[in-house]
Amino acid sequence: MKLQLALDRLTRHECFHLMEEVKDYIDIIEIGTGVIKEYGMAIVKEMRELFPDKLILSDMKTCDAGRHEAYQAFKAGSDMTTVMAFSSDLTIKDTLQVAEEMGAKVMVDLLEVHSKDRITDLEQLGVSLVSLHVGKDKQAEGGFTTDLFSLVKESSFEIAVAGGINLESLPEIIQEEPDIIIVGSAITAADNPKSVAGEMRRIISQ
């Protein structure tokens, strides 16, 4: 089980400072959508240079122009990019094709997908990694809960989970054995990010 740190709603300086602080506990650095919108692909390139041993996911949240955006992410040094599950099949196919060509990976974001039919479509498109995700705004009604796993039950996907996951919710979530735990604010907005990241790593490694 991997721990992915989502760098969202942070300045460039805060992103690098935080990563330095928690790097020992993190497997995947997620450059958040808003951070990419603020600083462009340049910040992905800089992270790649500073953290050559970490996996990097650019949270592009692509919903159109899949080929172009996938090239942007991978050419900047990302190991993974994200595409929205509600996008056209053609967008998802193009993104997957570029990833294959570049030896990289695509995480399909299931934000607001509730239909098992879409899950079947994604399997048929050759998707291998999805994220069960409760969006930031939706978290006002509650964060990620284990009920969400039912959407992908019996699928063969690798599963990532995201949406307000914290030290309190983590122990129950790991019982479902997802492949990737994505955590943002619980670490980035903590008084002591290093101690929260360390504790999360300890819980995941148990």
Ligand SMILES: O=C([C@H](O)CO)[C@H](O)[C@H](O)COP(=O)(O)O
């Ligand atoms: O993808 C995310 C969200 O849509 C904001 O861009 C976050 O990276 C993800 O939800 C993890 O962050 P937290 O919910 O703060 O843990």
